[in-house]
Amino acid sequence: MRSQLLKNVSRIVVKLGTGVLTDSRKQPDLAQMEQLVAQVAEQCRAGREVVLVSSGAVGSGMGALGYKKRPAELAELQACAAVGQSRLMATYEGLFAKHNINVAQVLLTHEDLQGHERHLNARNTLVTLLKHRVVPIINENDAISFTELKFGDNDKLSALVASMLPADLLVILTTVDGVIENFGKSEARVISTIQQVDGEIESQVGGTDSETAVGGMTSKIQAAKIVIRSGVPLVIASGRKPNVIEDILKGEDEGTLFVPQPTRLQGRKRWIAFFHHPKGTLFVDEGAKIALRENGKSLLPPGVVRCEGEFTAGDVLRICDLDGTEFARGICNYTSEAITARQFDSSEVMHRDDLVIL
Numbered sequence: 001m002r003s004q005l006l007k008n009v010s011r012i013v014v015k016l017g018t019g020v021l022t023d024s025r026k027q028p029d030l031a032q033m034e035q036l037v038a039q040v041a042e043q044c045r046a047g048r049e050v051v052l053v054s055s056g057a058v059g060s061g062m063g064a065l066g067y068k069k070r071p072a073e074l075a076e077l078q079a080c081a082a083v084g085q086s087r088l089m090a091t092y093e094g095l096f097a098k099h100n101i102n103v104a105q106v107l108l109t110h111e112d113l114q115g116h117e118r119h120l121n122a123r124n125t126l127v128t129l130l131k132h133r134v135v136p137i138i139n140e141n142d143a144i145s146f147t148e149l150k151f152g153d154n155d156k157l158s159a160l161v162a163s164m165l166p167a168d169l170l171v172i173l174t175t176v177d178g179v180i181e182n183f184g185k186s187e188a189r190v191i192s193t194i195q196q197v198d199g200e201i202e203s204q205v206g207g208t209d210s211e212t213a214v215g216g217m218t219s220k221i222q223a224a225k226i227v228i229r230s231g232v233p234l235v236i237a238s239g240r241k242p243n244v245i246e247d248i249l250k251g252e253d254e255g256t257l258f259v260p261q262p263t264r265l266q267g268r269k270r271w272i273a274f275f276h277h278p279k280g281t282l283f284v285d286e287g288a289k290i291a292l293r294e295n296g297k298s299l300l301p302p303g304v305v306r307c308e309g310e311f312t313a314g315d316v317l318r319i320c321d322l323d324g325t326e327f328a329r330g331i332c333n334y335t336s337e338a339i340t341a342r343q344f345d346s347s348e349v350m351h352r353d354d355l356v357i358l
Contacts, residue, residue, distance in 0.1 A: 001193065001259065003251035005233050009168040011049040011130070012245075014040065015158035019175035020239030021056035021088075027063040028056065028091050032240070036173070037092070039245045040135065041099035049130040051167070052137045053158040054092070060084030081142035092137055102134045107141040113160055113275045123164050159223035163230040163270045170227050171248060172220055173239030178256030179217065193257045197225050224258045226274050229358060231264025233257065265356065273329050273356040276316040280309025280336055281326075282349070289321050292328055293357055298348040299330065307339045319355075330355035 023029040040050050061084025089105050096103050112118050129136045162170040178190040227234045235248050237255025247254045288303025319328040330350040
């Protein structure tokens, strides 16, 4: 399965976690960064396009500013990010220059990817850089972004970038060998392949105890949900292993492979599904759920039982069954007031072209 899925990979997104980039003093681990850059350079020489999503800015800034624990105050986090990001890019630029490869810094916020025009502009910029054989190095714009510092992580960002391009493969390199079953116990083992992200898989993972990192394996599983629904395979593996990227691309049993759904979502549907903070929720009856999931129909007014949240026509909403389980997202044609008052005209609540089954 690995060989089949990965045999024609030409565009890769590689996410590097804080733990694999910094040492015990919270400073950039230059020897480690050098071997990771060498791996990326090897893939570039092989003719592949590589995008890096790199953590480490806050961690680098913590070391420079003397913090031993991740600051709790927003302004202190932003100061660490501002100092650390410039140090991080200077290091990358120097390391890639040894391989005669140019790099470009791309700092993104959620708003850059949510608006359709800015979304397409970001994608076009990345595609153009790759065409010129430049390695884009992407990070959240932590120096100014409140929401992303408080709730976001680069695992999700890497998944969104892989979905947006789209990439042929997302590789998340971390400090562990993959998703580990029975972690911390004598019978612990790396799960080689995950066909579906379900409750059993989610129960295997937890957060992180790192002073510099955000998220841990839980955020990586959430990232997996995005890319496999988009039709992009994901491998989570150890960034401390030499030649790990090459081994993954050879189809070797390295890390944990998440198998994508066989049909890749269209670009606009990927944008609807994953690049918004939904403004509200529609609860639909069982008949509407079957019509949407199994028959590919639009959402009609009789199927909507109730709504939550305040939203306007054109907003992206969650679609949940009556048990509260989200199974779709889409662009709504009505305001929350109109739905609550049952003031429908003859049009659909959501047209099937504006609706994505998750």
